Amino acid sequence: MTCHDVRELFSALIDERLSREERADVYGHLTTCPECRRELTALEQTVGLVRRSVPIRAPVGFVDRVVTAVRPTPWYVRAARAAFLPWPVKLPLEAAALLLVGGLAVLLFRGIKEEQRATRYEATPPVVAERRLEDKRAEPEASAAKSTTAPSAVPQAPPPMSAPADAQPGVASSDRSAAKDAPASVPRRADDAGTAESRLERAQAPPPAAERDALAKETYGAARGAPPVAQSAPESRDKSVTAKLEARPPDVVARLAAPDPGTAARAVAALAARLAGSEAARRTVGDTVLVEVVIPRERYADFTREVARLGDYRTDSEPASLPDPVRVDVHLAR
Amino acid sequence: MQEAQLVARLRRGDLRAFEELIIAYQHRVFGVALRMLGNRAEAEEIAQETFLRAHRALPEFRGEARLGTWLYAIASRLCLNRLATPERRLARADDAALAEAPGHEPDAATALERSELEAAVRDAIAALPDERRIVVVLRDLEGLSYEEIAEVLELEPGTVRSRLHRARMDLKAKLERFTP
Numbered sequence: 001m002t003c004h005d006v007r008e009l010f011s012a013l014i015d016e017r018l019s020r021e022e023r024a025d026v027y028g029h030l031t032t033c034p035e036c037r038r039e040l041t042a043l044e045q046t047v048g049l050v051r052r053s054v055p056i057r058a059p060v061g062f063v064d065r066v067v068t069a070v071r072p073t074p075w076y077v078r079a080a081r082a083a084f085l086p087w088p089v090k091l092p093l094e095a096a097a098l099l100l101v102g103g104l105a106v107l108l109f110r111g112i113k114e115e116q117r118a119t120r121y122e123a124t125p126p127v128v129a130e131r132r133l134e135d136k137r138a139e140p141e142a143s144a145a146k147s148t149t150a151p152s153a154v155p156q157a158p159p160p161m162s163a164p165a166d167a168q169p170g171v172a173s174s175d176r177s178a179a180k181d182a183p184a185s186v187p188r189r190a191d192d193a194g195t196a197e198s199r200l201e202r203a204q205a206p207p208p209a210a211e212r213d214a215l216a217k218e219t220y221g222a223a224r225g226a227p228p229v230a231q232s233a234p235e236s237r238d239k240s241v242t243a244k245l246e247a248r249p250p251d252v253v254a255r256l257a258a259p260d261p262g263t264a265a266r267a268v269a270a271l272a273a274r275l276a277g278s279e280a281a282r283r284t285v286g287d288t289v290l291v292e293v294v295i296p297r298e299r300y301a302d303f304t305r306e307v308a309r310l311g312d313y314r315t316d317s318e319p320a321s322l323p324d325p326v327r328v329d330v331h332l333a334r
Numbered sequence: 335m336q337e338a339q340l341v342a343r344l345r346r347g348d349l350r351a352f353e354e355l356i357i358a359y360q361h362r363v364f365g366v367a368l369r370m371l372g373n374r375a376e377a378e379e380i381a382q383e384t385f386l387r388a389h390r391a392l393p394e395f396r397g398e399a400r401l402g403t404w405l406y407a408i409a410s411r412l413c414l415n416r417l418a419t420p421e422r423r424l425a426r427a428d429d430a431a432l433a434e435a436p437g438h439e440p441d442a443a444t445a446l447e448r449s450e451l452e453a454a455v456r457d458a459i460a461a462l463p464d465e466r467r468i469v470v471v472l473r474d475l476e477g478l479s480y481e482e483i484a485e486v487l488e489l490e491p492g493t494v495r496s497r498l499h500r501a502r503m504d505l506k507a508k509l510e511r512f513t514p
Contacts, residue, residue, distance in 0.1 A: 008499065010499070011495070011498055011502050011503075012495055012499070014502075015473075015480070015498075017480060041513075042506055042510070042513045043502060043503070043506050045512075045513040046502060046505050046506040046509050046513060047474055047502060047505075049451065049455050049509055049512060049513070050455055050459065050470065050474045050475065050505060051474050051475070053452065053455050053456070053459075053475060054452060055361065055365065055475075056361065056364060056365035056368050056369070057361045057364070057365075058360040058361050058363075058364035058365075058378075058381065059364070059374070059378055062356075062360050062364065062378065062381070062382070063353060063356045063357055063360060065382065066356050066360075066382050066385045066386070067349070067352070067353050067356065069382065069386060070349070070352060070385070070386060070389050071349065
């Protein structure tokens with residue numbers, strides 16, 4: 001055996017892992033090789049140094065920590081851990097929840113806006129007219145009790161602004177109830193003005209903005225602003241009823257093409273008076289004459305038939321269900 | 335006989351028996367982990383994980399191996415796996431961590447532990463390649479037989495013998511100045 005072969009067996013020799021033959025060969029070599037003897041001695045001392053190393057001890061409390069980790073966790077602790085997850089888990093979850101809530105809020109807000117828009121749209125005259133009609137049906141007795149004059153007892157020559165109010169107290173009462181029970185009635189009224197504006201715009205396409213505003217203000221704002229005719233009403237109650245009626249937008253918007261709008265306007269007013277109605281207002285804007293008349297519902301059909309004889313009469317907007325009386329805006333032009 | 339009884343109690347889920355197992359093997363398992371990893375916190379983590387895995391695997395423990403061998407096998411595998419991670423490979427030359435790896439509490443024992451010889455032996459062992467270090471630790475520090483080491487590391491006994499010899503020769507070269 002060479003020195004290299006013998007030294008390869010030193011470790012096994014120290015551990016007494018050599019067979020009898022191997023051990024005999026190694027010892028035979030060692031008797032003749034002092035270098036290998038020194039090498040074996042050095043290796044035995046090295047192994048001794050390692051084996052005499054200070055034993056390592058586990059840290060204090062190690063057993064308790066392991067036992068605690070192994071012990072089944074009570075349900076309430078597990079629930080608490082689930083509720084208070086560590087930040088790396090909780091933060092993404094919370095962010096996702098926040099996004100979800102934010103998205104839902106946006107969707108909900110959009111829904112509300114659409115509902116609000118829908119409400120505004122419903123507040124346009126046709127639907128308002130239906131609602132008033134329903135109100136009237138719901139409170140016929142109350143309306144009758146409040147009325148001082150029967151609808152049929154319209155004065156033969158009533159003042160233009162007070163006659164419709166006197167003729168239809170039920171409308172005024174339903175208006176009051178609507179204003180009382182619906183907070184949206186205030187913005188709705190403002191929207192109604194906007195709707196009236198848009199109607200005027202359609203009827204006088206395309207009028208300048210300032211002219212349109214002036215027309216709308218003169219038509220509806222003047223009525224709200226207690227016109228001289230309304231002030232002539234003897235009773236304050238009639239004044240308020242008239243004001244409410246005048247404040248509402250027209251139920252029907254129509255155009256009448258006639259060779260002489262001024263003459264036609266007078267004819268329309270005369271026709272309204274003949275049909276137990278009245279002329280509420282008349283304004284001239286440029287070449288267009290606006291006549292607002294109030295016609296009892298039962299005579300409205302007669303009105304449309306008669307007015308068509310005066311010229312080319314076309315209805316721009318007309319509700320499915322007419323209120324009583326019917327406010328008709330007739331835009332007369334050549 | 336005592337171990338058989340302990341195994342039987344462990345398999346029944348006796349928490350007290352498991353506590354006895356930890357008490358009996360905590361220092362050895364922690365020692366292997368600290369010698370292999372050189373960091374007390376990491377060693378405690380690995381030692382704790384060793385016992386937790388043993389607890390989970392107890393129902394399948396057939397008792398063919400000794401409990402100690404079984405625990406050494408789990409701990410060795412965990413240590414070698416941890417050492418094989420890329421980040422751990424980058425942090426291998428962390429001699430400071432090895433230097434602050436006392437086996438005893440500070441104060442009285444610190445003087446002995448920090449002696450030059452002790453530090454040299456510890457550093458020499460720490461400098462060994464992983465596969466040689468674990469063999470030396472199990473053989474010369476934990477006293478396992480070649481067969482037990484082969485079982486723990488799932489190696490042939492001849493491989494254990496050759497790795498142990500290479501490891502000891504490395505240590506001899508590093509500790510030469512302490513041997514006359």
